[in-house]
Amino acid sequence: xxxxxxxxxxxxxxxxxxxxxxxxxxxxxxxxxxxxxxxxxxxxxxxxxxxxxxxxxxxxxxxxxxxxxxxxxxxxxxxxxxxxxxxxxxxxxxxxxxxxxxxxxxxxxxxxxxxxxxxxxxxxxxxxxxxxxxxxxxxxxxxxxxxxxxxxxxxxxxxxxxxxxxxxxxxxxxxxxxxxxxxxxxxxxxxxxxxxxxxxxxxxxxxxxxxxxxxxxxxxxxxxxxxxxxxxxxxxxxxxxxxxxxxxxxxxxxxxxxxxxxxxxxxxxxxxxxxxxxxxxxxxxxxxxxxxxxxxxxxxxxxxxxxxxxxxxxxxxxxxxxxxxxxxxxxxxxxxxxxxxxxxxxxxxxxxxxxxxxxxxxxxxxxxxxxxxxxxxxxxxxxxxxxxxxxxxxxxxxxxxxxxxxxxxxxxxxxxxxxxxxxx
Ligand code: AOS
Ligand code: ZN
Ligand code: ZN
Numbered sequence: 075x076x077x078x079x080x081x082x083x084x085x086x087x088x089x090x091x092x093x094x095x096x097x098x099x100x101x102x103x104x105x106x107x108x109x110x111x112x113x114x115x116x117x118x119x120x121x122x123x124x125x126x127x128x129x130x131x132x133x134x135x136x137x138x139x140x141x142x143x144x145x146x147x148x149x150x151x152x153x154x155x156x157x158x159x160x161x162x163x164x165x166x167x168x169x170x171x172x173x174x175x176x177x178x179x180x181x182x183x184x185x186x187x188x189x190x191x192x193x194x195x196x197x198x199x200x201x202x203x204x205x206x207x208x209x210x211x212x213x214x215x216x217x218x219x220x221x222x223x224x225x226x227x228x229x230x231x232x233x234x235x236x237x238x239x240x241x242x243x244x245x246x247x248x249x250x251x252x253x254x255x256x257x258x259x260x261x262x263x264x265x266x267x268x269x270x271x272x273x274x275x276x277x278x279x280x281x282x283x284x285x286x287x288x289x290x291x292x293x294x295x296x297x298x299x300x301x302x303x304x305x306x307x308x309x310x311x312x313x314x315x316x317x318x319x320x321x322x323x324x325x326x327x328x329x330x331x332x333x334x335x336x337x338x339x340x341x342x343x344x345x346x347x348x349x350x351x352x353x354x355x356x357x358x359x360x361x362x363x364x365x366x367x368x369x370x371x372x373x374x375x376x377x378x379x380x381x382x383x384x385x386x387x388x389x390x391x392x393x394x395x396x397x398x399x400x401x402x403x404x405x406x407x408x409x410x411x412x413x414x415x416x417x418x419x420x421x422x423x424x425x426x427x428x429x430x431x432x433x434x435x436x437x438x439x440x441x442x443x444x445x446x447x448x449x450x451x452x453x454x455x456x457x458x459x460x461x462x463x464x465x466x467x468x469x470x471x472x473x474x475x476x477x478x479x480x481x482x483x484x485x486x487x488x489x490x491x492x493x494x495x496x497x498x
């Protein structure tokens with residue numbers, strides 16, 4: 075399945091006049107238009123290989139059909155996304171769900187679709203067939219040195235696979251923790267985990283980064299061994315300059331002020347990047363921006379402010395990734411919506427009148443500060459994001475184009491109705 079460029083152009087031509095009117099209207103009010111358009115064009119968000127199928131919940135899984143059956147087909151699906159939105163130019167692999175049999179061929183296929191390999195994800199939260207020791211009671215934290223060793227070796231193997239593909243980061247998410255009080259010694263669990271992470275860290279090439287993801291609960295329900303940003307920061311500070319804290323938006327206790335966490339991690343130079351998603355209750359892994367788009371904007375506002383203060387490159391200096399799961403939507407449509415929501419929040423943050431905001435802060439003018447933020451947030455930046463896609467050769471209306479081209483029914487024809495993609 076390949077998206078033909080002329081079909082995108084045809085669809086765009088039909089919408090051109092209406093789009094131009096909307097774009098001109100909003101562009102007129104944007105003082106830094108060229109800067110905004112330039113930054114939007116550069117901004118890409120990596121797609122996780124496990125988000126292309128219907129994840130379902132523990133109560134059931136209802137496949138929509140045409141799901142990718144192999145790594146090659148996952149790359150094809152991300153190729154479809156990228157052709158439509160020109161902002162999904164990277165893929166994040168999960169080992170062992172996506173073991174490349176021939177790294178060179180996989181790299182070439184990805185390059186054909188304009189994709190590069192983002193952070194590699196290891197998996198020590200499941201037991202694989204033929205795995206000698208079980209992770210039932212944890213992996214890097216385990217009381218048994220042999221289990222820790224097996225988990226460390228797996229992570230080192232993932233680094234090796236990543237090097238072959240041209241990736242330069244390892245994301246470590248641990249399910250390690252305990253479900254009942256007294257089940258483990260917190261200090262020893264921390265020490266074991268730290269020691270295991272040190273071994274993994276030592277195996278990373280100098281130009282690699284380790285992203286240590288935290289999560290407050292689930293699958294363990296009493297304690298998690300990397301539970302929050304403070305604990306992650308403690309590990310990564312001890313580990314050294316190649317280790318950073320990864321923020322997954324769904325991994326906080328209810329109502330946490332994530333934008334403040336982001337600001338402080340940036341200040342410390344220890345923010346790795348994101349797993350974007352949205353949630354109402356827990357780690358819901360819903361479409362980005364579907365529940366709380368204002369929070370997403372406030373996060374981007376801190377990102378832009380903090381990255382500019384440190385002279386960082388918005389597009390390249392942090393890892394931007396989606397981590398979502400799909401129960402009722404077509405995964406490709408859901409991902410198109412997520413990427414769009416991220417770019418909208420980013421564009422809005424670029425519109426914030428920073429001078430005015432700083433002035434309001436210095437004058438303790440809370441009302442004006444709110445006015446400044448909401449002026450940007452309530453600007454309809456969708457025509458700017460669409461224009462940036464158009465200029466890059468993408469579709470003005472990616473979901474519309476996806477539906478008009480009947481991509482999903484073609485994928486079903488190609489791959490079948492009952493397909494199961496590996497993933498969460
Ligand atoms: C789990 O809750 C985390 O969000 C992980 O980042 C991720 O979903 C997992 O590594 C995918 O396998
Ligand atoms: Zn995550
Ligand atoms: Zn999660």
